[in-house]
Structure formats: structure tokens, C-alpha cells
Amino acid sequence: MVWETILPSPSPSKSLLYVMAKENLIFVSGKEWLHAISSLDGMIAWSKYFHLESLQIQQNDQHSERNIIYAAGFSGLSEVELYELSGKTGEVLKKRITSYSGIFFQGTLLVHNDVLVTLDSTRSKIVLVNFQGEVASFHQTYVSDLVHDFSGEASFLSSKFADMFVLKLDSCKALVKVKSGRTVSLIERMEHPDSVSDAILLPEGKKAFAIVQNKETGIHITVTMDGELINEVLRERIELDDNRGRVQKVFINSYIRTDRSYGFRSLLVMEDHSLLLVQQGEIVWNREDGLASIIDSLASELPVEKGATVAKVEHNLFEWLQGHLLKLKGTLMIASPDDIAAIQVMRLKNSEKNKMTRDHNGFRKLLIVLTKAGKVLALHTGDGRVVWSVLVSSLHGTKTCQNPTWLNIYQWQVPHHHALDENPSVLVVGRCGQSLDSPGILSIFDSYTGKELSSSHVSHSIAQVMPLPLTDSKEQHLHVILDSNNNAYLYPRTRDALKLFHHELSNVFWYSIDSTEGIIRGHSLNHNCIHNEADEYCFGTRTLWSIVFPSDSEKIIATTTRKLNEVVHTQAKVVDQDVIYKYISNNALFIATASPEAVGEIGTAIPEEARLVVYLIDAVTGRVMHRLIHHGSQGPIHAIFSENWVVYHYFNLRAHRYEMSVMEIYDQSRVDNKDVLKLVLGKHNLTSPISAYSSPEVLVKSQSYFFTHSVKVMAVTSTAKGITSKHLLIGTIGDQMLALDKRFLDPRRTPTPSPAEKEEGMIPLTDSLPIIPQSYATHSLQVEGLRNIITVPAKLESTTLVFGYGIDLFFTRIAPSRTYDSLTEDFNYALLLITIVALIAAIIVTWVLTEQKDLRDKWR
Amino acid sequence: MEKGKGLARRWAVEFVDTMGSSSSLSSTSGISDPLGFSRSSQDQDDANGGRQKKDAEVAWKAQKAWEVAQAPFKNLLMMGFMMWMAGSTVHLFSIGITFSALWQPLSALQSVGKIFEPYKDSKVDTMAPKLLFIALNMAAMGLGVWKLNTLGLLPTHASDWVSSLPPAREIEYAGGGFPFV
Structure with missing residues (x-):
């Protein structure tokens, strides 16, 4: 810049x-x-x-x-x-x-x-x-x-036309020209989705502009010159697939052809926010610029490799051997320039990375993203190519639902144990129109092909979507959708799901946060749906508890919870051979409030009136488990909740520096489980299900540190089994992604750790968190306008896949504790294989020789 | 140690065997004595001398058995010294020493009958030396186990038993958050 x-x-x-x-x-x-x-x-x-x-x-x-x-x-x-x-x-x-x-x-x-x-x-x-x-x-x-x-x-459409303007009417658009400052005349009448480019000036003082019309037969581009006379100079027609929608804007640019006449290129902005450059009726290039406005994303597995044919295997084996021979040549420095070129080509192609099948390590995945324009795209993690894309809006843009807006995307079906012959699918949730009351749209897409499996325009509005940790017999995830009247609707609408949900109904709770009024309400679900008695899939809600923050002193500025699919390996933490129990709950809610004076930008409040209050709340019972005040501090707060800890970032006005705090939550009610004999015999209740109504006592340890950067977004690594230690991923203001070891944010850190603590790997306490330049996950790259980071566990326990998006997209995989469970990618398997073969051959040869020698000795 | 035991046994066995075999040979086989050889006078001498020798042999066997029984004690001291040298951190050397300290008494206990076989005699009581031998080996093994514990390799703490337990399942589930805007 x-x-x-x-x-x-x-x-x-x-x-x-x-x-x-x-x-x-x-x-x-x-x-x-x-x-x-x-x-x-x-x-x-x-x-x-x-x-x-x-x-x-x-x-x-x-x-x-x-x-x-x-x-x-x-x-x-x-x-x-x-x-x-x-x-x-x-x-x-x-x-x-x-x-x-x-x-x-x-x-x-x-x-x-x-x-x-x-x-x-x-x-x-x-x-x-x-x-x-x-x-x-x-x-x-x-x-x-x-x-x-x-x-x-x-009304007028704003444009940079010289003496022409576009009049927007209810039924159509009209291109109108002003003649000699006195009269106006109609040049062209256009239908609504059509658009007109700005006029460009040609060297002779003529002006040219383009009109684009979306018709059944394709996109018609007409370029018109406007000088003394108005004459059409170019008429082109291009055909496009439905996945780009209609043209929304057009820009033109002129060049001089070899016959000295004017040619025109036109840049089309499509409904899905992609760009097309059209010249002489051909699409020269296109760009999926809609990817700059991703709303949400999730990762999907690729299909398992179906039984490969014998011929293919042989072919592959031969290629494989040849490839390794070349690699071996390369490592032994005996490769000719041709071979080196071949190695380069092979590396570039590196088909392993870009295959469309599931790999052993789980590194290859599909990233399914929903963009603001209402397009769902599947990106391959190998090279970021678009595997499939669907413009959801064009599928649903009907008379009754003119401007659908798209809200979010959820995992709908993930075949795991059952229903393995079915493809995974995703649920896209939207609504017809902008307001909270407008009716909703639910659309389900196949993750592998991008085909729309089913869609429904539901009669109720969609205020919240609550994925439940339940799946039906076809491995469809149960979702509860709340409308603006606090009615709950269960999806999928199957008997099986309903039966399952009835069974769990008394244990499902819902909370809503009203940040304008500063109220958090907890609700339970019950059978009687007020509006729709006949609908079995509709449930009523009843308020159980509410927490009201005084509006003159506290305003909700941030909330966070644990990720629903996070895996935690163990509930215990070992401290000097003693054990403390982590408080691990999916229902814990972290809320931060700021004094109203400190809600604005940094510098608008004085330290005396600014303060932050952070709460830990049990979302089932509404119990405030912990409350902590940071005087002289203000937001914006970025918080991340994982396992039994919360890390949050805010600004300390007294110290004029950013701070990061960590809160670790431990369960005091389990501390007594220390008798080894009982544990050996299994006479403990550590694995029995726990209820939030048992109100376990918690112990919260916290510590704060200075941090140099301001933060845009925070995330935490997640691994398949939750054994690997964690790294925080911090999206810095410079649009980079910094990986910070969680060990730096450990409330047990002291300035002088004991030998036992040192052995455990505890870092001596310092007042600020170090920023190690090598730990930038983005290296020297910048992810322009970084907005969010998502982490996906790979099948390999040591590795996390990281996807960051903003205007740019960034994907990498990181191993917080190094790749302890795999060999490096460039490990020379061929050399290993050859060594083994050579050793076996040597063993056989020497064995034969000794046999012969023995025989000779016996004859002597 | 092993070498000494082996030597003692071979020597004793040969002694007994030759004695037994020569007598048996002369009595059972029908081969006549060489000319001018009178067996009767010599037999009597041999009988006297043989008893004396037998007594000496019994005493010697008992003494040897006790020696063998006490042998692990030296071993114990040496093991203790080596363990002290190895320190209490887990690395290759300390693990090797600890496991050899556990393995040696075990293998010795397995072959306790074999070790005392050469000293087996109707008149020699090998029970007490055997018990001593077993006790000493047990002590050596105890030393090994103690060492294992100081290395932290024995599951004697609560943390060793709970760290593999998965988090408890929660009965209730709560979801929600901000409404879509």
C-alpha cells in the first residue's frame, strides 16, 4: 500500500x-x-x-x-x-x-x-x-x-455520465439524454437487472458506453458511441453458467484495433461478485472476488478412494518408482539437467497434494465457504482451487422472495459410522429480506458435488440456529431454529429426530443475549408451541433465568463459548505429581462488559471511568461462576474459550498498553479423588455424567500480561484427540497470523519456578508476552483484511489445519508440538527401501556363503 | 560369579561320578580284575577313607551352598552403588541399570533349584541357604522396584490413574447467543 x-x-x-x-x-x-x-x-x-x-x-x-x-x-x-x-x-x-x-x-x-x-x-x-x-x-x-x-x-442512478442519465422507474430503467441543455429524450429502455456502464471518452471527443442485458439466451453487451449521432458499434453475446447470476455492473475500456477502429473490452461485475473481462465475445479471464466477503466457512472430508483398477495401480507403481528414482538421483547429485527439470515438474504437479480423495493424514479437505453474495464454494486445501460453486441466491430468487440474505452455514450430515454410502452435506440458512421477521430459507447441499439436495422456504423467521450434539440414525445433525417469537423448531423434520429430541427435551436449554438492553435470558423448551399447536416439530420456550446488567455501568461487548466439536483428552492436570481437575463444560459462557464511557475507541475514556468486567456464566442454570473487574481498562475485547481456559485481549489505559489475560477454571468438587487404591479399583465418579444443577465449586486462576500488538481476531489450534499442546493464533493488526504457545499464558507462572515446575516446562513469569518472529504462521505474507481464523483438526494428532480469511484467503497447517507422529515430507523413502533391500541381499549372500563353507569343512 | 559356580559343580560332579562309576563298574560288570590285584584289602581301606571323605564332602557342600546363597549380597551392594551413580532422571543409562536390577534377581529366582542342585545331598540341608538366596534376591528386586519408583515409572500417584480418563459427559446442553441481525 x-x-x-x-x-x-x-x-x-x-x-x-x-x-x-x-x-x-x-x-x-x-x-x-x-x-x-x-x-x-x-x-x-x-x-x-x-x-x-x-x-x-x-x-x-x-x-x-x-x-x-x-x-x-x-x-x-x-x-x-x-x-x-x-x-x-x-x-x-x-x-x-x-x-x-x-x-x-x-x-x-x-x-x-x-x-x-x-x-x-x-x-x-x-x-x-x-x-x-x-x-x-x-x-x-x-x-x-x-x-x-x-x-x-x-429516481436517478448515480453515474458519471456526461449528458446522459439513467432514470430508475418501478417497471424499468430508462437511459435519457439531455439535448442542448433544454430537452430530454429517451435513448434506450432497459429491464431491471440490466445495467449501463459509465461513459468513456474517446480521443476524438466521442463518448462510448455499454449496456448489458441479461436475457434467456445469455448476456448481451451493446457498446454505443455517442457523438453527433448515436450509433451502435458493438454487439456481443456471451453464455455463462447459472453459477454467476446476472450482471450487476459493467465497465468498459477502449483499444485501437489493427484496422484503426475502436474495440472495446468490458469488465462485468456479476451477481456473485465475480469479475469477468470480455473481449470480442470471449471471456479473457474471470476472478471469484466474492471470496473476499466470506461470511462463514467449515471443513468437509473428501471422498474415500474407491477401489482402483489393477491397470491404474501398475501405472501408478511404475510412475512411483520412476519418480523415486529421479528423486534419488537428485539427492545423490547425479541428476542431469533434464532430470532436474523433470523433478521440478513433478514437484509442481505434486498430485499427492491436490488429489480429490481423502488422504491418510487428513490434510486434504474441502473448505466450504458461504459468501455475502449468497454463493457457496468448495475450495480444495491443496491449492485453493474452486472445486464447485453454487449461487444460492439465484436458486431462491423468486417473486415472493426477492432479495434473500444468507446468514450462515452448518454441518448437516457427516457420515461417520452409519449411512456411509451417503455424501456429507451442509445446511445454508438464509432469510427473505433484511428484517429479523422475514421468513427463512433452509437449503441443503451435497459437500462433494455441490448439488442442492433439498430446500425449503419455511414460514417462520430465523433468529438463531442452535446445532445440537445429537445425530439421528442417518447421521444428520439435529438443529433447533429459534424464530423471533422465541418458538423453537426442530430440523430435520423426521420421526427419528423427533423421537430423539423428545427424549432429550428436558435437558436442552437455550440462552439469548440482548446486548442493547444488557440482558441474558436462559430458556427451557417445552411441548406447547403457542402459534402452531398442530406442528409436532414446533416447541415453545419458557424463560428460566435472566441476568440483567445495569445499563448505566455495564454494556455487553463480547461473549464467547467453547467450540461444540472441540475434543478434550483428559480432565486432569498434573501439578507436581498431584492432580487438579479441569472444569470442562460446553455450557460455560464468557461475557465481557465495559462501562458505557469505555465502549468507544481507545483514548475516548479516562482510566478512572473505564473498566471491564468479565463473567463466567453457566448457561443452563444462569449461575455466575466467576466475576473479575479490570479497572482502567477498555475494549475492544477479543476472547477465546477452549478446554478449561479463556484468554482475552483488551487495552489497559493506565499502562497505555494492550494486555492479555488468562483464566483457568478448575473443578473443586472433584479434588477429593486422590486415593490411588480407589482409582485403581475404579471406585470413583470421575466419568459419571454430571449435571449443571449440582453447582460444582470452581476455582479460577488468572494472570495478565502485556502484549505488543492490537488484535483483530483470535483462534486456538484444535487437534483430533486433544493431546497436543495448544497454540493461540492471533490475527494481528498487520494482517498476519501469530502463533503463540499457550504455555506463555499459564496462570501458574512465577518469576522463579521450582525445579519441578521447570521440569514440567513452565516458563518464568515476565511482564509481557514475547513475540517470536519465527512463530508467524503466515511467515512474510499478509492476509489482507483478516477477519476470521478457523482451525480444523487433521487426522494426524500433531497437526492442525488453519484457514484464515478476509479479503485474501490463507491456508496452512501447523504442528504446535512439532510433527512428532510423522516423518517429514521430503523423507527419502526410496533410500530407506534400497537400504533395506541391500541389507536383506547381504544377509542372504553371506548365509549362502557360510553354508558352502560349512559343507566344505565337513568334507575335508 | 557364574564361572565359579560352574567350576565348583563340574569338579564335584566328576569326583562323585568317578567314585560311583568305578565301584559300580567293578561290582556290576563281569570284567575280572587284573592279575596280582587284590581288591579286598584295598576295599577296606577305601571304606574308611571313603567315609572320611564323604564327611568332608558334605561339609564342603554345605559351606559351598552357603557361599552361593550369600553371593547375591555382593551383587546387591554393587547394584546399589550403580543405581546411586545413575541418578534419578529418566535416561538410557538409568533405565538400563534399573531393568537389569529387576531382571537379574528374577532370573536367579527362576533357576534357584538348578543353582543348588550340585549341593543336593541327603545329608546336606539346602533349605536354609535357598531361603537366604531367595531373600537376598527379593531384596535386590525390591531395590530395583524402589529405583523404578524414584524414576517415576510406577503408577503410585493419583495422577497416573486419572490422566487417561476422558472428561465426564454433561447431562444438560445449552446453546444460543446473539440473534442474527
Whole structure:
């Protein structure tokens, strides 16, 4: 990045920017502000404040000598002002003001040099304000004169057209041209999803623009030149699969063909946010830019290798031997340049990594991601290629459900023991429209092929999805979906699932967090569904408990729980040959609140009024297990909960540094299980199921450390059996991923550890956590705009797969305690094999020789 | 140690065997004595001398049996010294010594009958030496076990028994969080 500038104006700026090439200036208009920024170093050259509604700016034609910026806006209900500004200095050259007999619609205004285009308050009349003469003149045109079936209200689509504009109507869009500042005429009528590009300037002063139409037969691109006459110069048709949806935006660019005529390239922005470059009716390249806005992701196993045929095996064996021979040559330094090239090609191809089947170590997986545009993509972990992709929105965009939004993605079916002939599948949850009450959509996709297995538009809304730790006989995960009226619905809707759920009904609880009111409520589920008595899969909820945080002193800023699928190997922790028991509960909830003064950005609160309070709450009973206050500290808090510990990151205002704290929770009610004889004989209750209502006493140990970086996101490694020690993965502000050993965050650390503690591997206490440059999981790479990190256990216990996403995607695998259970990838198996073969041969030869010698001796 | 025992046994066995075989040979086989050889006078002398010799042999056997029984004691002292040298951290040397300290008494106990066989006699009481031998070997084994414990390889702590226990299952399940916005 060369530079980044934050504008001082409080309101967000418009997305359209104007660039003045001669002065190297970029113009940004906000609500009432106009800023000119140097494109060389990002310095603000000048800023100007206008006391105007809906400020619009326009640059004059680029090839004229004067660098003039036009700025216009409404200064009253029927008054409009136009400023001519010097682009270089921001000095006002001319100011024009006029008032109209009617009332303007204050929302939209377009500027074309000294002609303003606007709508009157009924939004059915286009008003041209012409400042060309001494006295401003008004010209009015009814929209119904242009588009005959017009009804309702018109609006402008913002664009950088010179003397044309796009009128957005209820039924269609209309491309309209202003002629000599007085009259308007319709150029093209378009259907709704169609779009128009901005005009580009050709050297002869002509302008060109493109219209893209989505039709049954494909995408039609029409480029039109607009000079003295309007004439069509290019008409192209491209065919696309359904997975990209419709064209949303188009940009064009011109080049000169060999016959000196103009050719045009068009860049299409599709509904799934992918980019296509089209030239001469061909897609030159495409990019899945929708991957920059991933909502959520999960990992799926690849299919098991089906019985390979004999011929294939032989072929593979031969190749395998050849490959290893080449490798051996390489290691023994006797490879010819050709061989080295062959080795390189083999390494590049390295088909092992990119195979579409499950591997022994569980390194190859599919990452299934849901993007904001409503597209589900499966990425291969080997090289990040897209294995399949489905635009869910296009499958569900019907008349009744026009703008579906997609909320999250869940594991639906993971065949493990039963139903092995079925493919795993994922559940995508969405809703029709933006509001919390809009009806939901559930869609299930096959993880291997991306085929939609089933989908349903449900009548209830979707406020929360609660995956249960239960699976039915087909290994479908049970999900409870809560609607905005606190009714619970069970999915999948099968008898089997219902039976299972009825059995567990009294043990399933649900909590909701209301951060605006500062209330956490715990609910139980019961049979009577208020709205829908007949629906067996609908359940009512009843509030059991609630925790109310006083709104004048505490505001909820962060919560976290353990991951549902986290595996913990042991419940005991050995301390000097003594044993303490971890408090491991899926129902523990970590909540952090801040004083209202300290909710804002760092530096807005003084240490005396800022404080953080962290709570550990049992989500079944609502019991507050632990409460801790950090005075003089403020958020943002990033917290991670794993096994029996929570690590959180916040800012200490007194020390002016970031801090990280660790809380380890131990179960005091099990401490008495110390009799070895009883343990040997199995006379203990350590493995019997425990209930939250037994209210076990907990002991919380905590410690805090300074930490240099500010943090964007935190995650923790997870392994298949939970034996390997853990690393925290910290997404730093520099968009890197730092792996920090959990041993640094151990509340038992002391400045002078005893020999026994040293032997255990305890690190002496220091006031700050060290940042070891070698422990960046991203090495020198940056994951631009890092938003989240997910960790997936590999089948190999030592290894965790790490997927970080933001604008960029990053995947790696890390081994927190080194790869103690596997040989390195470049281990020379061939050499080992050859050594073994040679040794066996030597044994046979010497055995034969001794036999012969013995025989000879006996004959002698 | 082993070598000494073996030598003692071979020597004793040969002595007994030759005595037995010569007498048996002369009595059972029908081969006549060489000319001018009178057996009767010599037999009488031999009988007297033989009794004396037998007594001496019994005494010698008993003494030897006691010696053999006490042999592990020296072994014990040496083992103790080596264990002290090995230290209490787990590494190759200390593990080797500990396991040899456990193995030697075990193998000695297994072959306790064989060891005392040469001294077996109707008049020699090998019971007491055997018991001493067993006791000393037991002590050596105890030493080995003690060493194993100091190395921390014996499951004598609660932590050794609970660390493999998986976390207890929870009866209730609670889920939830923020609603989707």
C-alpha cells in the first residue's frame, strides 16, 4: 500500500470518485464536504464545506484547459446553487443561485457542466436547470412522456455520465439524454437487472458506453458511441453458467484495433461478485472476488478412494518408482539437467497434494465457504482451487422472495459410522429480506458435488440456529431454529429426530443475549408451541433465568463459548505429581462488559471511568461462576474459550498498553479423588455424567500480561484427540497470523519456578508476552483484511489445519508440538527401501556363503 | 560369579561320578580284575577313607551352598552403588541399570533349584541357604522396584490413574447467543 488517508468529515463519502489527472488530485464528496486529495502521497490538498443538501460534483471535460469542478446542491426546498471551483486550489470562481416555482425532490441531483438535472417533489417530472444564460432557465419534462407506462416514482442512478442519465422507474430503467441543455429524450429502455456502464471518452471527443442485458439466451453487451449521432458499434453475446447470476455492473475500456477502429473490452461485475473481462465475445479471464466477503466457512472430508483398477495401480507403481528414482538421483547429485527439470515438474504437479480423495493424514479437505453474495464454494486445501460453486441466491430468487440474505452455514450430515454410502452435506440458512421477521430459507447441499439436495422456504423467521450434539440414525445433525417469537423448531423434520429430541427435551436449554438492553435470558423448551399447536416439530420456550446488567455501568461487548466439536483428552492436570481437575463444560459462557464511557475507541475514556468486567456464566442454570473487574481498562475485547481456559485481549489505559489475560477454571468438587487404591479399583465418579444443577465449586486462576500488538481476531489450534499442546493464533493488526504457545499464558507462572515446575516446562513469569518472529504462521505474507481464523483438526494428532480469511484467503497447517507422529515430507523413502533391500541381499549372500563353507569343512 | 559356580559343580560332579562309576563298574560288570590285584584289602581301606571323605564332602557342600546363597549380597551392594551413580532422571543409562536390577534377581529366582542342585545331598540341608538366596534376591528386586519408583515409572500417584480418563459427559446442553441481525 502506498498511502491511506482518513477523511476528517463525519459523514461517509460517496463511492464515486473523480480523478483529475493533470493536477494529480482525487475529489471525494461527502454529505456537505468536498475534499481534494493528492494522488501522489494522500495529503488533503484542500477541503471545502457547502451548506447544501445532496451535494453533487462534476468535473468539466478533461481535454479543456481549465480545471474546473462544478458543485451543486439544494439550499432550500426550491432553491438550487451551483459553484464553479478551481480544481487546483478549491477557490470559488463563480456562484450561481436560483429558485424554482415548485418544490424539488431533495434526494437527487445531477450536474452536467452548467446544466442541472433534478426531479420535482412528485418525482414524476424531470426539471432541467440551465445556468448558461445570465438568468437561469427551467425546462420541465414529464416522465410519462418518455416512458408511456410510467407510474409511481422515478429516481436517478448515480453515474458519471456526461449528458446522459439513467432514470430508475418501478417497471424499468430508462437511459435519457439531455439535448442542448433544454430537452430530454429517451435513448434506450432497459429491464431491471440490466445495467449501463459509465461513459468513456474517446480521443476524438466521442463518448462510448455499454449496456448489458441479461436475457434467456445469455448476456448481451451493446457498446454505443455517442457523438453527433448515436450509433451502435458493438454487439456481443456471451453464455455463462447459472453459477454467476446476472450482471450487476459493467465497465468498459477502449483499444485501437489493427484496422484503426475502436474495440472495446468490458469488465462485468456479476451477481456473485465475480469479475469477468470480455473481449470480442470471449471471456479473457474471470476472478471469484466474492471470496473476499466470506461470511462463514467449515471443513468437509473428501471422498474415500474407491477401489482402483489393477491397470491404474501398475501405472501408478511404475510412475512411483520412476519418480523415486529421479528423486534419488537428485539427492545423490547425479541428476542431469533434464532430470532436474523433470523433478521440478513433478514437484509442481505434486498430485499427492491436490488429489480429490481423502488422504491418510487428513490434510486434504474441502473448505466450504458461504459468501455475502449468497454463493457457496468448495475450495480444495491443496491449492485453493474452486472445486464447485453454487449461487444460492439465484436458486431462491423468486417473486415472493426477492432479495434473500444468507446468514450462515452448518454441518448437516457427516457420515461417520452409519449411512456411509451417503455424501456429507451442509445446511445454508438464509432469510427473505433484511428484517429479523422475514421468513427463512433452509437449503441443503451435497459437500462433494455441490448439488442442492433439498430446500425449503419455511414460514417462520430465523433468529438463531442452535446445532445440537445429537445425530439421528442417518447421521444428520439435529438443529433447533429459534424464530423471533422465541418458538423453537426442530430440523430435520423426521420421526427419528423427533423421537430423539423428545427424549432429550428436558435437558436442552437455550440462552439469548440482548446486548442493547444488557440482558441474558436462559430458556427451557417445552411441548406447547403457542402459534402452531398442530406442528409436532414446533416447541415453545419458557424463560428460566435472566441476568440483567445495569445499563448505566455495564454494556455487553463480547461473549464467547467453547467450540461444540472441540475434543478434550483428559480432565486432569498434573501439578507436581498431584492432580487438579479441569472444569470442562460446553455450557460455560464468557461475557465481557465495559462501562458505557469505555465502549468507544481507545483514548475516548479516562482510566478512572473505564473498566471491564468479565463473567463466567453457566448457561443452563444462569449461575455466575466467576466475576473479575479490570479497572482502567477498555475494549475492544477479543476472547477465546477452549478446554478449561479463556484468554482475552483488551487495552489497559493506565499502562497505555494492550494486555492479555488468562483464566483457568478448575473443578473443586472433584479434588477429593486422590486415593490411588480407589482409582485403581475404579471406585470413583470421575466419568459419571454430571449435571449443571449440582453447582460444582470452581476455582479460577488468572494472570495478565502485556502484549505488543492490537488484535483483530483470535483462534486456538484444535487437534483430533486433544493431546497436543495448544497454540493461540492471533490475527494481528498487520494482517498476519501469530502463533503463540499457550504455555506463555499459564496462570501458574512465577518469576522463579521450582525445579519441578521447570521440569514440567513452565516458563518464568515476565511482564509481557514475547513475540517470536519465527512463530508467524503466515511467515512474510499478509492476509489482507483478516477477519476470521478457523482451525480444523487433521487426522494426524500433531497437526492442525488453519484457514484464515478476509479479503485474501490463507491456508496452512501447523504442528504446535512439532510433527512428532510423522516423518517429514521430503523423507527419502526410496533410500530407506534400497537400504533395506541391500541389507536383506547381504544377509542372504553371506548365509549362502557360510553354508558352502560349512559343507566344505565337513568334507575335508 | 557364574564361572565359579560352574567350576565348583563340574569338579564335584566328576569326583562323585568317578567314585560311583568305578565301584559300580567293578561290582556290576563281569570284567575280572587284573592279575596280582587284590581288591579286598584295598576295599577296606577305601571304606574308611571313603567315609572320611564323604564327611568332608558334605561339609564342603554345605559351606559351598552357603557361599552361593550369600553371593547375591555382593551383587546387591554393587547394584546399589550403580543405581546411586545413575541418578534419578529418566535416561538410557538409568533405565538400563534399573531393568537389569529387576531382571537379574528374577532370573536367579527362576533357576534357584538348578543353582543348588550340585549341593543336593541327603545329608546336606539346602533349605536354609535357598531361603537366604531367595531373600537376598527379593531384596535386590525390591531395590530395583524402589529405583523404578524414584524414576517415576510406577503408577503410585493419583495422577497416573486419572490422566487417561476422558472428561465426564454433561447431562444438560445449552446453546444460543446473539440473534442474527
